Amino acid sequence: MQTKRTERQQHFLNLASIHADDFRARVAQHDQESSFPHENVAAMKASGYTALLVPEELGGGGASPLDLAFAQERLAYGDLPMAIAVNMHHIAVAMIADLWRLNQQGAGLKLEGIEPMLRAVVKDKIIFGAPVSDPKMNSSLGFAGVNDTTRQARKVAGGYVINGRSGFGTMSACADYLLTTARYHDPVEGPRCLLCFLPSTTKGVQIQNNWDTMSIRSSCSNDVVWDNVFIEEKATVSRPVQTWDALSNLTSSWWVASGPACYIGLAQAARDYAMNWISGRTQEPFEQPMTYYPGNQLLAAEMEIGLRSARATLHHTIAAHDDLATRSADDLVNLIACFQFVMESCVQVVDRAMRMVGGAALFKKSPLEQMYRDVRAAIIHQPFAGTEGKALLGRRAFGLPVYGMPRFV
Structure with missing residues (x-):
């Protein structure tokens, strides 16, 4: 397992550190207002942080999954909601970049205009939103909307007309381009899932203002109608519905590399806050600080175990995916097991931080109050969360196909 950071990784980490320290000053305000931090996005555009995943050959950072994990953990240490928000942009860019790499090798799905899109992320600072989630589709079978959806596409001259609704449209508040999917019933090939790229200003795109949640409030992940x-048609990629392919594997690799890393950053921040809060604090009639309490020492030990094991598991799993061939192949058993373990561990670490601080953590003025709410989202991020994620892991552990019957519900 890699233990020393490369010069490139350190550069990305330095960028993330600058942004994390800056964003931290406003994270509580945006949480209270449920407002989107446009100023944060502007800062990341200016620094080049939004171009980390563009290939170096096209002027970007050329970040690997492990590079991204390091950077996103550090960003989330200061502002988890912002890290989660920009992560959706990162994943979209990473997926497009890998499609470009595969096309350079004469493989992969064909998509016109893919290179200009990537160059525009660097030159024009464009932002991608990826409202693919479908509230009407089972997340496991639809792979969170990537492999199947209830959104419908109708063939017309020169392309398609799309109707339907997307949930969790993270970054839709500032996105220049949107990535979504729609189901098209091809009269010859049968049901197809269209991967679509289009400007957010396209007529008929209606971004809702309905994000009012307990967790990651400032991500403003509104629905899109x-x-x-x-x-x-040239801005679409057609695939059979409910087919596990290279695109599914690429999406899985980048999501597991970056999403759990964000929550490790939050868990580390919660641990540090709690440990600092009790250090030097005393309570009558004791003279020694609260760090001497056996209960706090046990909580500290459990937080250390949780963080270290989660981080080691993530880095070990993701290091293998620095190679495009590995990312393109099915590694679901490792990825889902890693995702489930890391996310659950992060929740437990924040819970223990809350216990350590006690009642003082309930007050809105305490950063732990927001951290406790934000970490709740860790265990519901689809498509690998909860019992559905475990069921998918179990199928692959048995060597069964991702899709297939019988499937008992």
Whole structure:
């Protein structure tokens, strides 16, 4: 397992550190207002943080999954909601970049205009949103909307007209381009899932203002309604529905590399806050600080175990995915097991930090109050969370296909 950071990784980490320390000053305000931090996005555009995943050949950072994990953990240490928000942009760019790499090798799914899109992330600072989640589709079978959806596409001259709704439209508040999917019933090939790229200003794209949640409030992950939205055929990639392919594997690799890393950053911040809070504090009639309490020492030990094991598991799993061939292949058993373990561990660490601080952590003025709410989202991020994620892991552990019957519900 890699233990020393490369010069490139350190550069990305330095960028993330600058942004994390800056964003931390406003994280509580945006949480209270449930407002989107446009100023944070502007800062990340200016620094080049939003271009980390663009290939170096096209002017970007060329970050690997492990590079991204390091950077996103540090960013989330200061502002988890912002880290989660920009992560959706990162994953979209990473997936497009890997499609470009595969095309360079003469493999992969064909998509016109893919290189100009990547160059625009660097030159024009464009931001991607990826509202693919479908509230009407089972997350496991639809792979969170990537492999199947209830959104419908109708063939027209030159392209398709899309209708339907997306949930969790993270970054939709500032996105220049949107990535979504729609189901098209091809009269010859049968049901197809279209991967679509289009400007957010396209007629019929309706970004809702309905994000009012307990966790990651400032991510403003609003629903998106698609009302007779036209998309050119050349801006789509057609795949059979509910088919596990290279695109599914690429998405899985980048999501597991970055999403759990964000929550490790939050858990580390909660641990540090709690440990600092009790250090030097005394309570009558004792003279020694609260760090001497056996209960706090046990909580500290459990937090150390949780953080170290989660971080080691993530880095060990993701290091293998620095190679494009590995990312393109099915590694679901390792990825889902890693995802489940890390996310659950992060929740437990924050819970223990809350116990250590006690009642003082309940007050809105305490950063732990928001951290406790924010970490709740860790165990519901699809498609690998909860019992559905474990069921998918179990199928692959048995060597069964991702899709297949019988499937008992």
